[in-house]
Amino acid sequence: MGATVSQDDNDSDCHTHQSPINIWTKMALYDPFLKPLKIQYDPTTSRKIVNLGHCFNVEFDDTSDMSVLSDGPLNSRYRLRQFHFHWGSSDKDGSEHVIDGNVYPAELHIVYWNSQKYESFEEAAKHPDGLAVIGVLKLTNRITLNLVSLLIQGKEHSFTKYNLARLLPNDLDYWTYHGSLTTEPYFECVTWIVLQRAIPISSAQLTRFRGLLCTSEYEKPVPIMENHRPVQLLHDRVVRSSRL
Numbered sequence: 001m002g003a004t005v006s007q008d009d010n011d012s013d014c015h016t017h018q019s020p021i022n023i024w025t026k027m028a029l030y031d032p033f034l035k036p037l038k039i040q041y042d043p044t045t046s047r048k049i050v051n052l053g054h055c056f057n058v059e060f061d062d063t064s065d066m067s068v069l070s071d072g073p074l075n076s077r078y079r080l081r082q083f084h085f086h087w088g089s090s091d092k093d094g095s096e097h098v099i100d101g102n103v104y105p106a107e108l109h110i111v112y113w114n115s116q117k118y119e120s121f122e123e124a125a126k127h128p129d130g131l132a133v134i135g136v137l138k139l140t141n142r143i144t145l146n147l148v149s150l151l152i153q154g155k156e157h158s159f160t161k162y163n164l165a166r167l168l169p170n171d172l173d174y175w176t177y178h179g180s181l182t183t184e185p186y187f188e189c190v191t192w193i194v195l196q197r198a199i200p201i202s203s204a205q206l207t208r209f210r211g212l213l214c215t216s217e218y219e220k221p222v223p224i225m226e227n228h229r230p231v232q233l234l235h236d237r238v239v240r241s242s243r244l
């Protein structure tokens with residue numbers, strides 16, 4: 001005699017941990033057990049920068065634990081895979097996460113995968129604790145990414161010895177929550193770590209982002225005007241903060 005498990009309707013929606021979200025900072029819960037982020041980075045792991053058509057990724061050699069993220073809200077060691085950006089068609093939008101209703105002109109995502117538990121990025125992407133992504137709102141205009149070489153889709157460019165530290169603020173306080181990839185296939189496999197320190201971006205840098213084309217050299221040039229997903233419902237989640 002099997003017990004019948006009744007589920008009320010909204011539980012049956014299995015997409016309740018989607019990203020990005022609006023972070024209401026007054027509702028975030030200070031968690032004293034959250035550790036400081038431990039970011040170890042080896043500049044020799046940066047490999048190439050590639051235009052994927054809807055954005056561009058700076059890709060790293062993730063065949064061994066050379067550039068890793070640990071501690072913070074994480075229980076494992078996560079290996080650096082790539083970083084990329086989201087931007088908008090004007091300076092008024094562009095970031096994916098929104099803070100107290102404020103949208104920023106761009107957002108950097110630094111993508112790591114749990115190399116302690118899983119064999120590959122692709123395997124890790126199928127598990128709730130598979131990925132960790134650091135979100136940095138706005139960005140320093142210290143990014144001197146030479147994007148001209150990336151003008152058309154499919155182009156890639158060698159990109160070595162890039163010092164990731166240039167992209168990060170020195171204050172690494174963060175909000176954290178469980179969420180998803182913000183592009184197809186939206187897997188709910190991401191421990192999001194959104195840095196609380198936002199640093200200004202130069203509008204010249206934003207213009208360069210928008211100058212990137214999502215077309216090939218044979219098509220009519222179409223710029224990648226925007227690539228940010230709207231905010232999603234929080235459902236039963238709580239956002240924790242590393243700082244009171």
Ligand SMILES: C[C@H](CNC(=O)c1ccc(S(N)(=O)=O)cc1)Cn1ccc2ccccc21
Pocket residue numbers: 109111121122123125133180181182183184185187
């Ligand atoms: C997800 C993966 C492709 N997507 C990403 O790598 C990715 C990374 C970060 C973000 S964000 N913006 O949230 O930081 C979004 C997407 C391919 N892939 C791996 C396994 C796999 C299985 C089926 C289909 C595609 C699959």
Ligand SMILES: [Zn+2]
Pocket residue numbers: 084085086109182
């Ligand atoms: Zn992203």
